[in-house]
Amino acid sequence: MKLDLSEIAHSIGMHYTYEVDEDDSELESSGISLQEHVRGSLEFSNTGQLLLARGWLRATVRLECVRCLTSFPSLQEFAVEEQFALHPERMAGGAHENEEDLFLPDDMEGPECLYQEGILDLTELIRQNLLVNIPFAPLCSEDCAGLCPRCGKNRNEGPCGCPEEDPGQRLSPLGELLSLLKDEDTDGRG
Ligand SMILES: [Zn+2]
Ligand SMILES: [Zn+2]
Structure with a gap:
């Protein structure tokens, strides 16, 4: 125009x-x-x-x-x-x-x-x-729940049925090793 x-x-x-x-x-x-x-x-x-x-x-x-x-x-x-x-x-x-x-x-x-x-x-x-x-990173709403990282379902539409992610309970082999080393370190000082 x-x-x-x-x-x-x-x-x-x-x-x-x-x-x-x-x-x-x-x-x-x-x-x-x-x-x-x-x-x-x-x-x-x-x-x-x-x-x-x-x-x-x-x-x-x-x-x-x-x-x-x-x-x-x-x-x-x-x-x-x-x-x-x-x-x-x-x-x-x-x-x-x-x-x-x-x-x-x-x-x-x-x-x-x-x-x-x-x-x-x-x-x-x-x-x-x-x-x-226009906002650089638009959000449909401030509390948008986003997509499930496992199955990709839109979590605004309800739960998808995937188990809750709990990073404290599930450690990778490297994570287990690191936590062992950390324990030893603490013992050494104590
Ligand atoms: Zn959204
Ligand atoms: Zn899911």
């Missing part, structure tokens, strides 16, 4: 609010699975040097739980704040005597791929903001 902002890009001081309601298949192809439309509101304003985008987005995405590997819906809601140089060529080249006029923020390199000559790549803006906000 590309948004034509060329009108506001040419009118200093102009504001424009865009109500987001996107069912974007391009997002799906980049690995983000949407449960429903991305909604939100973005206000664009032209400061003369910059095109500002401020607002919020809300999306329900499908995530995979890292413990039980179940896919579950997760509501993501977050603020959006982006800025794009309206005249990158003027900011990049020369004009060193007017350095006060160039209030170029440090993070100005990144967003060119989002905004170019009046066209905003709304899909890419949504994608980047979603990726920042």
